[in-house]
Amino acid sequence: MMNNSEGRDLQQDWGARLVPVVCEQCDWRYLLPAGSPAQLCPNCFQQELAGLDPAGELEPYPYPPELVLPFTLDEDKLAQAVVQFARNIPFAPKDLNPALLKQRLRRVYVPAWLVDAQVTAQFQAEVGFDYQAVSHREKYAGSSWQTQEVQETRIRWEPRVGRLQRPYQNVPAPALEVESRLQRRLGEFDQARAVAYEPVLLGQTFVHLPNRQPADAWSEALPGFQARAAEECRLAAEAQHIRDFRWSAAFAGQNWAQWLRPVYSTFYLDDEGRPRPVLVHGQSGRIDGERRASRRRAQTAAMWIGGFGVGLFVLAVLLGLAAYSLSSSLLALLAVLMVVLAFVLVAGALIPPLVVWRFNRRQAQRPD
Structure with missing residues (x-):
């Protein structure tokens, strides 16, 4: 994992002419296509973005992503999401209307870490196998009791212990301090639909730079490694279920990269003229923001x-x-x-x- 951005050539690394910018209000940092007009910060919408020195202010990771999840939400679903957000608000602010929300939409790629590691572990778990059991049930019908045969799916649990040694790739970890809040608001992003990075995928999109160090995010990557190991153990046992998976693991050869996820950002002004940000998931169309009525x-x-x-x-x-x-x-x-x-x-x-x-x-x- 390289951490030193000094002397980096963004055009050479990213394959596109990009400039680093920062919002001095909320301290979010982005990459924008060179020559872009002055832009409001798509996070707080309170201040125009200011330029950064690409030689030393792009920590922790100024390098291009390994994967990108493209914007796949079609225009109709995007418009429906915006209309739904503005609906059923009593005495909505005059600025809160679907046309303005859609006009102000900005495309933002938000980052997350991907980490590879070689794992050596001792594990134990219980694996479950489905089987059919026949039972009988008494039912009163007409003037007498009748016995019915009922087939039930039950689970037979068996213990397993073992040792594994193998690499795991592209386990996600948060690259933003607000990652948990972002997932609560918009939900998960489908990593399986991500594609390899190409400069053409950027277009006129804001690229949010990570603000969380990999060392700080490592502890939140560990459950992902454990979940993958548990699933592999279930498949190896040809079982339908697994529970109480525990392991003692050692990790080596960690390699960090990032992937970008699509988010639309827009805003409306409340009674005091304060911007109220609204976010839209770039795939599912799930929308979230504070809906305010006008006093x-x-x-x-x-x-x-x-x-x-x-x-x-x-x-x-x-x-x-x-x-x-x-x-x-x-x-x-x-x-x-x-x-x-x-x-x-x-x-x-x-x-x-x-x-x-x-x-x-x-x-x-x-x-x-």
Whole structure:
């Protein structure tokens, strides 16, 4: 694993003219095609990206990826995801509409580590084999009990111990400090559909640089090695199940690379003009972001409803005075009904702010 980016030639390494940039607001770092216009950071959308010195500010890994997972989400599904996100938000901010969200979409490749290693291990586990068992069940039908034969699939568990020595390749590990949050928001990426890196795959896409060292990510790669070993042991035993897999493993010859995964990023502005980022999975179309209702629009609606109620109350008072002077019971009844309706409207003016407060509170309580 090479860690020194000093003197690196990005065009020679990546096969494309790229420039390194950084967001000084959130400290996310990217590679962009040379000659790109000024761009807002696709993570926070709060500041334009500034240039970096490619000679020494690209740690921990300025080298091209081994694999790339291309953007495969078609335009129709992407549009549906954006529309679905903006739907069913009470008093949505004016800036939150599908057309603007789609217009602001940016393509971002986010990295993860791939690690190869030679593994030597002692293991023990229980492997399970399916078998069919016949049992009998009593059932009351008509006027008598009847016996039914029932076939059930059961599992026979057998212990296994052994030793393995073999290489494992392309075991994933996080290259970003926000990896767990990203997976909670968008779900997994299908590594089996990744292809070998070619410069043409970059296009006008932001390439997010890793911000987590391989040494720090190693502990999170270990479960992946163990899972692969357990699956191989199950297959070797020709079993259908495996459980309680335990091993004592030694690792040698670690080799680190990275792979890139596709994400669309966009945003909308809330009442205070603050950007609210929205992410879309570049394969599945799963979309995630904080959905905010507009207090300002709710307050405007409340003012209109309350104002109409107050106006109706004033009109009811005038109508009541006219009923008194004319001794008209019909006008008096109408005035009373208008007063009741006025109070209902004034009370109803509280509903829009309460609806918005409740909606935003639920959104704020979502797991990050």
